[in-house]
Amino acid sequence: MVNIMVATITKQRVKFFQCEECLFYYNDKKMAEKCEKWCKEKHSCNMEITKHAVK
DSSP: OOOOOOEEEEETTEEEEEOTTTOOEESSHHHHHHHHHHHHHHSSOOHHHHTTOBO
């Protein structure tokens, strides 16, 4: 079982969620958790997930 613990970051009153493996930011906590789970299990990034990352 993989332990998922995404970081919650607030910048200029906007809340983002960060994958603690690849450090990508997401608007949606579930997407950040999905990214972190993938990163920990596969040791890579998934393009279907990371396309939802914010710039």
